[in-house]
Amino acid sequence: MEMDERKLKILQAIIDDYILTGVPVGSRTISKKADMGLSSATIRNEMSDLEELGYLDQPHVSAGRIPSAKAYRLYVDSLMKAGRIRDDSLETVSRHFSGRVHQMEDVIDHAASVISALTKYTAVVLSPKGKQPRLQTVQLVPVARDAALVVIVTDTGIVRDSTIHLNSEVDSDTLYAISRAITEAVRGHTLAEACEILPDMIGRMQENEELLQSIYGFLNDRRSAPRKLHVAIGGTSNMLSYPEYSDVEKARSFLSLMETRDKLASIIDGNGEMAFTVRIGPETGVPEMVDCSIVTATYSTGGGQQGTIGVIGPTRMQYSRVISILNMMGHQLTDLFSGGSDKE
Amino acid sequence: MEMDERKLKILQAIIDDYILTGVPVGSRTISKKADMGLSSATIRNEMSDLEELGYLDQPHVSAGRIPSAKAYRLYVDSLMKAGRIRDDSLETVSRHFSGRVHQMEDVIDHAASVISALTKYTAVVLSPKGKQPRLQTVQLVPVARDAALVVIVTDTGIVRDSTIHLNSEVDSDTLYAISRAITEAVRGHTLAEACEILPDMIGRMQENEELLQSIYGFLNDRRSAPRKLHVAIGGTSNMLSYPEYSDVEKARSFLSLMETRDKLASIIDGNGEMAFTVRIGPETGVPEMVDCSIVTATYSTGGGQQGTIGVIGPTRMQYSRVISILNMMGHQLTDLFSGGSDKE
DNA sequence: GTTAGCACTCGACATCGTTGAGTGCTAACA
DNA sequence: TGTTAGCACTCAACGATGTCGAGTGCTAAC
Numbered sequence: 001m002e003m004d005e006r007k008l009k010i011l012q013a014i015i016d017d018y019i020l021t022g023v024p025v026g027s028r029t030i031s032k033k034a035d036m037g038l039s040s041a042t043i044r045n046e047m048s049d050l051e052e053l054g055y056l057d058q059p060h061v062s063a064g065r066i067p068s069a070k071a072y073r074l075y076v077d078s079l080m081k082a083g084r085i086r087d088d089s090l091e092t093v094s095r096h097f098s099g100r101v102h103q104m105e106d107v108i109d110h111a112a113s114v115i116s117a118l119t120k121y122t123a124v125v126l127s128p129k130g131k132q133p134r135l136q137t138v139q140l141v142p143v144a145r146d147a148a149l150v151v152i153v154t155d156t157g158i159v160r161d162s163t164i165h166l167n168s169e170v171d172s173d174t175l176y177a178i179s180r181a182i183t184e185a186v187r188g189h190t191l192a193e194a195c196e197i198l199p200d201m202i203g204r205m206q207e208n209e210e211l212l213q214s215i216y217g218f219l220n221d222r223r224s225a226p227r228k229l230h231v232a233i234g235g236t237s238n239m240l241s242y243p244e245y246s247d248v249e250k251a252r253s254f255l256s257l258m259e260t261r262d263k264l265a266s267i268i269d270g271n272g273e274m275a276f277t278v279r280i281g282p283e284t285g286v287p288e289m290v291d292c293s294i295v296t297a298t299y300s301t302g303g304g305q306q307g308t309i310g311v312i313g314p315t316r317m318q319y320s321r322v323i324s325i326l327n328m329m330g331h332q333l334t335d336l337f338s339g340g341s342d343k344e
Numbered sequence: 345m346e347m348d349e350r351k352l353k354i355l356q357a358i359i360d361d362y363i364l365t366g367v368p369v370g371s372r373t374i375s376k377k378a379d380m381g382l383s384s385a386t387i388r389n390e391m392s393d394l395e396e397l398g399y400l401d402q403p404h405v406s407a408g409r410i411p412s413a414k415a416y417r418l419y420v421d422s423l424m425k426a427g428r429i430r431d432d433s434l435e436t437v438s439r440h441f442s443g444r445v446h447q448m449e450d451v452i453d454h455a456a457s458v459i460s461a462l463t464k465y466t467a468v469v470l471s472p473k474g475k476q477p478r479l480q481t482v483q484l485v486p487v488a489r490d491a492a493l494v495v496i497v498t499d500t501g502i503v504r505d506s507t508i509h510l511n512s513e514v515d516s517d518t519l520y521a522i523s524r525a526i527t528e529a530v531r532g533h534t535l536a537e538a539c540e541i542l543p544d545m546i547g548r549m550q551e552n553e554e555l556l557q558s559i560y561g562f563l564n565d566r567r568s569a570p571r572k573l574h575v576a577i578g579g580t581s582n583m584l585s586y587p588e589y590s591d592v593e594k595a596r597s598f599l600s601l602m603e604t605r606d607k608l609a610s611i612i613d614g615n616g617e618m619a620f621t622v623r624i625g626p627e628t629g630v631p632e633m634v635d636c637s638i639v640t641a642t643y644s645t646g647g648g649q650q651g652t653i654g655v656i657g658p659t660r661m662q663y664s665r666v667i668s669i670l671n672m673m674g675h676q677l678t679d680l681f682s683g684g685s686d687k688e
Numbered sequence: 689g690t691t692a693g694c695a696c697t698c699g700a701c702a703t704c705g706t707t708g709a710g711t712g713c714t715a716a717c718a
Numbered sequence: 719t720g721t722t723a724g725c726a727c728t729c730a731a732c733g734a735t736g737t738c739g740a741g742t743g744c745t746a747a748c
Contacts (some may be wrong), residue, residue, distance in 0.1 A: 062728045139485045143497050153487050237599035255581035406741050442703045
């Protein structure tokens, strides 16, 4: 048996309807809706074929059909009509981000809540990561008599800071001098390279060896423990609005997965370079998510790093809508991070 | 009618049982359990009295009784037996925090998940806040040709940073000189005071007026927009394990409240100075939380700031257990923030 | 003051028939 | 040969009905 034009059209009508209602769709519904002038009996025959081909499932014999993961795949790959976002919501988003709050974490948190509000699904946003950042400035700022803050500025615009303990008292000017020396030595290098370079330098310098050693130790630590991805989640409660999650136990296991940010990040974070990913049901590879789909997109920063934005929803997700929203938001974030002047 | 010793004992038994099971407790249950050798009929009479006194509610005529908010109040205030935490879980916690991760945000996130894991309820941890921090150092770090990072170190150990745009190119040494001058001028003052002082200083200095103006603008911004509290939440999914939330709609509204961090923070953040707060049901003042209770405790940092940790659970919460866990965790965090050497 | 006994209430649960949406099959039709 | 009308069949959802048991309140006896 072969897939033909008419079967495709019927399948599409079924998926569209099911995405909208979440209720198994029967032959009569399609016969009435799809404007091709076929009786329900004919539709029935076609649906039977579609089921045999693996595109439809039947919860029980006298219920309508629901699309299978295979059907969604087909839908996403070729059947789907491009979604249009309503202009006003787009505008709302722009306005939201035109404010002056530009701490990266805030932007990411914000993005997650905007996406979840627009889609009514659960949104996840990961902070950018990517190529090894190159050091631009290393500076010590006095914090207390025996402590200094190490500020590291990299070309990706990302700033890391942490205090280190000083064994002896060092005055502000000395700290600055040392900062300059280190900056001079490591500018343009990656953190890893800097860790190669520093020991030499420490050898050459006579004074303040102890201090230099602790800076070295600090950098070395940072190298092996890369900054944790910031994971923003929004709209987890949205999922409970869908009948798919009227079973509390199911909802609980979903939510508890949402709480383990590390795991969630690794699920969302497509290692691929794809602009868009759509994973449907079992394709997610996560047992807890067999009846979820995940759509992800990426955004990039001026520094050449990439972040991920994703939406998690039931398999009967409004794919086209979600994709256009993610698309739009990806552009927004890219603009914001690479365009804006006062970013972090 | 008066409350007497025996009524108290019976009430306590009822509350204990209800907290454990969540099922309305009947007279026979108490008659069997409470070792005072009374028949169910007698208990029944007493329960009837307790209901009249407002300590018990009856869902319907032929069901057992459940404690009212008033009963929990009494329980918490005087009936409750101090809870004991199992030694091993206490040890686990200590070990957890003895690691080297000492970014404040991480510690707070971590604390929330530990508390929720121990209590099986929802935990909320707010970052410390309190007295106006006093400036210690202001330093400009070059980031790009036309941008600098402003690092502000205060006596509370909290560091704020953000980039500002420079209209003209300024070299590193000049930035440092300006930093020293500003630091000199504002050290020991609050942010608000600094904003009074700076204009004078700007007037006196001839050069770099533009740059100084943007720093002033930056400080002024910060003053009016205080750093957002960091709000860590853990174990929201725990709530779904309790039959109280088997109603999905109820669960949804709870979770959606948990997602609005600002609101949540203002609920948790007891303006009072109390070490412990227990708010039961309606006492929370939040309509969505009429059948929740909130227990909060505080921790403090070396800098004299205070943070809040809280647990949200059903009104039939294991109060004593929660209180001892919060107590323990409060001490842990206080130690960590005021004792540790390499805190942020 | 306490208790045993008893009638009563009411949610929880299972059973059962009805309804209606939906299917598959067959025979007739274009 | 593809399409359609008709019909028997299936099955979840729903409401009515009955039973069970936990629990109460009351009364009378101890």
